[in-house]
Amino acid sequence: xxxxxxxxxxxxxxxxxxxxxxxxxxxxxAYYGIGWFxxxxxxxxxxxxCIDSGGNSHYEDVLKGRFFISRDNAKNTVYLQMNSxxxxxxxxxxxxxxxxxxxYWSSAGEYDYWGQGTQVTxxx
Numbered sequence: 001x002x003x004x005x006x007x008x009x010x011x012x013x014x015x016x017x018x019x020x021x022x023x024x025x026x027x028x029x030a031y032y033g034i035g036w037f038x039x040x041x042x043x044x045x046x047x048x049x050c051i052d053s054g055g056n057s058h059y060e061d062v063l064k065g066r067f068f069i070s071r072d073n074a075k076n077t078v079y080l081q082m083n084s085x086x087x088x089x090x091x092x093x094x095x096x097x098x099x100x101x102x103x104y105w106s107s108a109g110e111y112d113y114w115g116q117g118t119q120v121t122x123x124x
Contacts (some may be wrong), residue, residue, distance in 0.1 A: 002027040009118030020080040022095030030073040033101030038091035047106025085122045092117040
């Protein structure tokens with residue numbers, strides 16, 4: 001069974017950058033589409049980016065140009081590069097896996113496996 005572990009979350013100042021990692025074990029990550037989600041306190045979990053097994057990526061519109069998703073199947077890892085971070089980016093960030101991503105990639109119900117999350121805090 002696929003297991004996912006996120007890492008890379010940290011406290012960062014506004015305008016800074018972070019790279020989150022989603023490491024997989026138990027099954028080759030190449031078989032899966034991967035989504036990144038985040039959940040801020042008191043808010044619903046939202047899909048922010050995904051990358052399918054062919055390397056095609058999609059982003060939540062307001063994050064385009066600041067966040068970039070990539071994958072390294074040899075390392076069984078997917079990355080989320082986050083630039084120009086803002087306080088409103090503060091959240092727990094999760095990665096999730098699906099064997100069949102659809103146009104509804106930003107819906108949590110599309111995914112079968114989830115990591116435990118990593119905290120990102122953007123504050124001065």
